[in-house]
Amino acid sequence: MTLMRSWVAGANSAEGEFPLNNLPYGVFSVGGDDPRCGVAIGDMILDLAAMEAAGLLRLSDDLVFDVPFWNEVMELGPEAWARLRVMLFGFLGEGAETRGIVEPYLVPMARARLHMPILVGEYTDFFASAHHARNMGALLRGTPGLPANWLHMPIGYNGRASSVVVSGTDIHRPLGQVPQGAFGPCQRLDIELEMGAIVGTGSTLGQPITTAEAAEMIFGYVLLNDWSARDIQAWEAQPLGPFQGKAFGTTISPWIVTPAALEPFRCGPPVREVPLLPYLQEAVPGFYDVQLQVQMQPMGAARASTIARSNYKHLYYSAAQQLTHHAVGGCDMNPGDLLGSGTISGPEKAEFGSLMELSWGGAEPLTLETGEVRCFVEDGDTMTLRGHAQGDGFRVGFGPCAGRILPAVNMPGW
Template identity: 60%
Template sequence: MAGKPLRSWVPAANADDCDFPIQNLPYGVFSTQGGAPRCGVAIGDMIVDLAACEARGLIEAGGTFAQPQLNEFIALGRGKWDEVRARLTELLAEGGDESLPLVPMAGARMHLPIRVTEFTDFYASKNHAFNVGVLFRGPENALPPQWTHMPIGYNGRASSVVVSGTPIRRPMGQVRGEDGPVWSRCRRLDLELELGAIVGVDSHMGERVSVEEAEAMIFGYVLLNDWSARDIQAWEYQPLGPFQSKALGTTIGAWVVTQAALEPFRCQGAERVAPLLPYLREERPGFYDLIVGWIMNGQTMGRTNYNVMYYSSAQQLAHHTVSGCPMRVGDLIGSGTISGPTIGETGALLEMTQGGKNPVEVNGEERTFIEDGDEIGLYAYARGDGYRIGFGPCTGRILPAQE
């Protein structure tokens, strides 16, 4: 008979609907009034000040927790990740050290948790790829011929990755007109519900990484919204793919949920359509039983499970290195839009409204795409026995274009 789930001396961490129980312990970067940004761990409604813990000799991480991003700690490697997690669990469990330096979340400001070295976005949901392909090419040609054989991705902009709560400005750009290009504000602004994997180990130029090695390179995951200007994208994407339509901003959650916290929820992904080449085959499932969804102006919209995805983050990372491309600590790998098989399970308005043909109602108002002032929020959690592993909020509000 299974024992009771581990509990913390931090009261809020033991609530059934708390995103941050002792089984989670996600990392982030925070500051308080008058203080410098530093590393912390979420527990209940509090933040463990890791820099203060290290200064007091409670944890040893080479001084990396005083840094304004997690990269230096992550670069210490998996042995140190496991050691710190075990020590924090010991300190925060019932009977642990109640003098631990804690900061209320309500009084803290969250910062971008990592220095994003590179950003690559993939296209790994078969449901999403098919739905979008039908809109642009019809059902017969919805999926490109290579889609079921390799993860498709593009290199995005690390410079426009921002933390949850940062406003996003509607872009201007070229769109298709009746007689050629027209300069216009984006009129088909969209979200993309994604999970982002954070690379925690460098690889070397000229060397390939196996799926198994890639799995061991992943430090953790964040919620990710890759904002998309669909009308700008439609005009620019052939033949080299999206460019300015994806450069306006990518929002990630403030909390990095570690691979260790998600391990109990590992599961299979979508059923294979065709056998993969050996370099992409997984020895064990690379997906997680995670409820994911999005909210618009406080109203719940799409909701599905991460296990609908066709390619895992480890497969994406392995494919990324197949040419010998080096990966670095702090690289961000976007899963691509997570969509289930029905309209209510889609992770983008493009799918939900069938390209704008079928408006949805949001708090009594019609929407086909995102309007100025709208706020989009993403959420994700895994349900355990008496606890849940959550990611916290990932939100952004749209500001008017600078015309």
């Protein structure tokens, strides 16, 4: 697919993230205005709430864009989602007869503040990259072998929806118990390069779903940084798994990129070492060629350094397979549920998606482009994830997924 041209001039740049091909959804405010729903186009945001209030855009009998989340649109279902995308093409496409009517509803992105795009219902994080799983096995168990169940089903854990935040939100270094029962600030603070899938329509308690149904339920995708306290995690994760080491913060990018925008970049599944059971098999593989990178910028550094590059296609299980497995035992899924892909690492060291892997547990420090040396994230460091799918003369991007680490909160007892 080539660039779809828009009358919004900034949308036609080959390097921009938000061409007409994309049209990602977010929540924004300007000045003291209330946050509301908008769509990114070039370097502008189309104010859907204002258009709806003016009677220029309607998806249902009720107003759905005047709230600070996309959950009400999600609940309308895939038919309404497709209808909205067609309407936006009509408003913003090159030569649109409605340009004069729509143009006053564009807001410069530089003036806007971006907010959480959804109300997160539940948050589940998976462990779906074979390269990451093997690396962590080598680091933690001394062997790169995979757990016995790993090639048979997506492995995940239930995280904290309350600490999912939008890009640009500062994160405090967590306190906690570390090996041998000592207490204090985390000393091995890490990131995980992930993508998140947002569930748009729900399922019924007690009823499993197929992978085809799961794919239809996914409203869109975001970049996701699953901040990780490796020393706290190492002490607590015996025998039950992640808890405080993962509960203090998860950052997502502000724009929701739809499956329709990513469709041209769909790619095949990985080579399977073990055939999947029928309920996990996909007639249409749910993998996408999305280029990803991790950047690190210490406080005071002149610029950010790119420390890793990976790709969403390195995953072993798709979002639809993860969602299907999540519901197979009867767990009901709801609009706004967020599924983290798990760390997306490639086969080469430069493609590893966590500092734990990049520094090999701290044994191989990284030297940044500006000269600083890092094994893990230090106070004042800003970590930024970026991602885009590359088309012919255009790209479909997500916007940055960034967070700065603040010192641990002072607490009596340490």
